[in-house]
Amino acid sequence: MTEGALSGVRVLDVTLHQAGPSCTQLLAWFGADVIKIEEPTKGDEARWNHRDREDLDSLYYLVLNANKRGLSLNLRHEKGKEIFVSLLKKADVLVENFGPGALERLGFPWPVLHEINPRLIYASIKGFGSWGPYSPYKSLEVVAQATGGAMAVCGPAEGPPTINAAFIGDSGSGVHAALGIVAALQQRHKTGLGQHVDVSMQDAVCNLMRMSFRDHQKFGRPPMRGERAGTGYMGYGLFRCAPGGPNDYIDIQCPPPMLPSLFEAIGRPDLTEELKRVGPREMGKQVDRVNGIIAEWAMQRDKHEAMRLLCEAGVSAGAVMDTGDLVHDKHLLEREMIVPLSYPGRGDFFTLGNPIKLSASRVPISAPPTLGQHTAEVLAELLGISESEVESLRKEGVV
Numbered sequence: 001m002t003e004g005a006l007s008g009v010r011v012l013d014v015t016l017h018q019a020g021p022s023c024t025q026l027l028a029w030f031g032a033d034v035i036k037i038e039e040p041t042k043g044d045e046a047r048w049n050h051r052d053r054e055d056l057d058s059l060y061y062l063v064l065n066a067n068k069r070g071l072s073l074n075l076r077h078e079k080g081k082e083i084f085v086s087l088l089k090k091a092d093v094l095v096e097n098f099g100p101g102a103l104e105r106l107g108f109p110w111p112v113l114h115e116i117n118p119r120l121i122y123a124s125i126k127g128f129g130s131w132g133p134y135s136p137y138k139s140l141e142v143v144a145q146a147t148g149g150a151m152a153v154c155g156p157a158e159g160p161p162t163i164n165a166a167f168i169g170d171s172g173s174g175v176h177a178a179l180g181i182v183a184a185l186q187q188r189h190k191t192g193l194g195q196h197v198d199v200s201m202q203d204a205v206c207n208l209m210r211m212s213f214r215d216h217q218k219f220g221r222p223p224m225r226g227e228r229a230g231t232g233y234m235g236y237g238l239f240r241c242a243p244g245g246p247n248d249y250i251d252i253q254c255p256p257p258m259l260p261s262l263f264e265a266i267g268r269p270d271l272t273e274e275l276k277r278v279g280p281r282e283m284g285k286q287v288d289r290v291n292g293i294i295a296e297w298a299m300q301r302d303k304h305e306a307m308r309l310l311c312e313a314g315v316s317a318g319a320v321m322d323t324g325d326l327v328h329d330k331h332l333l334e335r336e337m338i339v340p341l342s343y344p345g346r347g348d349f350f351t352l353g354n355p356i357k358l359s360a361s362r363v364p365i366s367a368p369p370t371l372g373q374h375t376a377e378v379l380a381e382l383l384g385i386s387e388s389e390v391e392s393l394r395k396e397g398v399v
Contacts, residue, residue, distance in 0.1 A: 004031010005361040009185065011093040012037060013068060014075070016044050018141070018167065019125045019201065020097035021064035022174030027093070027181065028067035029354035031363045035087075035378055036065060040072040040399055043371040056345050062368050063351050066341070070369025071378045072399050075106050079398045083383065084108075088116045090382050092194075093181055097125040097173075100136050110196050120194040121184040125173050129200030139201055144169025148205020153212055157226025173204040234283070234290045235262050238320070239298035241306050249320040250298055250306045256280050258315050265313035266297040339365045375399050 009032040013024040021036075021044070028034040038044050046061040074080040088094065094113065096103055103109070103124075113122050124130060127139020128147075142163050145151045150169075155162035166172075180197035188194060206213075215223040235254030242248065254262045259280075263271040271290065275283050283290070298306050303319035310317035321329065327350060332338050336353045343349060353365050379385040379399070393399045 003361065004363040005358055006030040006032035006182075006185075009033065009092045010090065011035065011095060012087055012091045014094070014096045014098070014103075015125075016097060017046050017049070018060075018064055018170035019173045020095055020177075021046065022171040023123070023125065023177040023181070024068065024095050024174075025064055025066055026174065026178040026354070026356075029356075029363055029365070030358070031361065032093075034068040035071050035374075036068040036369060037071050037073050037075075037084075037087075038371060040074055040372060040394075040397065043072070047371065053346075057343070057368075057370070059349065062341075062343060062346075062349060065368035066351055067363065067366050068369055069374040069378055070372055071375050072372030073375075074398050077396070077398050079393065079396065081107065083379070083385075083398070085116055086383050088113065088120060091117065091120060092185070093121045093123065095123045095125075095177065095181070099138055100126060100130075114194065118193055119188060121181055121188065121197060122194065123177050123181050123184075123197040123199065125177050125199045125201065127201050129203060130196075130198050132200075134202070139169075141167055141169040141201075144173070144201035144205050148202045149209040149212055150205050153209075153223050153225055153227075155225045157224060159225070161225065168208050169201045169205055172208055173199050173201045176204045176207070232287060234287050235259055235294065235315075237291065239291075239295050239306075241298050241303040241319075242301060244299075247320050247322045247325075248303055250303050250310070250317055251320060252294070252310065252315065252317045254315055254317075261314045262294070262310065265310050265315060266294060268293060268297075336365075341365065341367045343367050344370055372399065 006027060009027070011024055011027050011032050011034045013020070013034050013036045015021050015024060015036075024034045024036070036044070042048065044061060044065075046064060047057045049058060050060045051058045073083060075084055110122055113120055126135065127144060128134035128137055134147075139147070142151075145154075145163055145168065146161070148169065150164050151161040154164050177197060177199040180199060184195050184197050212223050215227075235252055235258070238249045238251050240249055252262070259275060260272040263269060263275075271293070301309075304325075307317055307319040319325070326332060327338050329338070335357070337355065338350055339353045340348060340350050351365065354363070376387055376390045379390055380387070385393075390399060
């Protein structure tokens with residue numbers, strides 16, 4: 001087994017919910033020693049928020065916290081703060097996504113953190129960042145989608161804006177924060193100093209919406225709901241497949257050079273001859289007829305067969321896969337994107353693997369920690385605190 005790319009990097013993770021944990025989980029997947037610090041009695045709200053069973057940590061928590069070590073620590077207790085300061089001195093990275101001003105109220109603004117450990121990289125994920133007119137405002141996933149431009153273009157033209165189920169506000173912010181941390185680590189090699197990595201959920205969504213900004217400038221107005229790239233062209237769009245269920249569709253994105261391959265795949269080489277004879281512009285006037293032929297072909301096979309036939313012919317096409325398809329998808333299974341794990345009390349469950357594959361660094365996916373699972377281990381390893389001292393701290397409500 002190769003060593004993780006971030007092996008030797010120690011991350012203190014005081015994040016909650018999704019935006020922060022998605023960031024630190026990525027770092028852990030690259031081999032960083034991520035120590036998840038949680039309040040001793042309840043822990044990360046994700047443990048009990050959206051529970052499917054009252055007696056177990058939620059699946060919401062489990063899919064966001066693999067490969068971490070768990071430390072319980074009361075940051076409101078003076079002894080807890082003292083331990084936190086000691087840990088900061090031995091850390092490379094601190095990540096948090098508390099509400100605006102929360103870490104400052106605990107006594108740890110960025111200048112104090114930098115004074116405690118000048119090499120520390122401090123990453124904060126906020127709804128609107130740490131400066132700017134909106135910075136005091138709180139935000140959650142859907143607010144980030146609304147204020148970042150995503151919601152305005154999602155949904156049918158005649159209806160209200162809708163959300164994007166991909167959670168681009170939370171997990172999208174986490175990916176951006178992880179990249180910022182890696183960049184800051186690289187810069188620290190040159191300067192010897194840490195810095196503040198500031199991530200705004202609104203900024204992150206805006207960055208993912210750059211094609212809408214392109215279209216705004218291209219057409220001189222904001223793009224509207226219901227407008228879809230490629231609609232109105234031959235070989236573009238969603239085509240229904242057998243047996244006709246709600247997700248039985250194939251999406252085809254076929255630029256003009258691919259049209260002969262598409263026509264060959266659906267058994268209509270005569271359309272290629274027509275295309276050669278009349279030219280793309282003239283044939284483009286027959287888009288409804290041509291797309292009707294494609295639609296008739298698609299309805300005669302299921303979406304997976306349609307995808308295979310088109311892709312093998314060199315056409316850009318993909319079945320509309322729901323999670324029921326994805327958890328059994330042979331391609332994702334081979335690439336270890338669907339990973340089976342076991343967790344105390346729950347038994348077997350599956351989670352997602354690292355979407356970024358490094359040829360010289362592969363870290364196996366391990367189960368998330370139970371609340372405070374590695375408290376004694378971490379305090380002994382990093383601070384030399386004995387097991388009996390840890391027990392005393394537990395009785396005082398410190399850990």
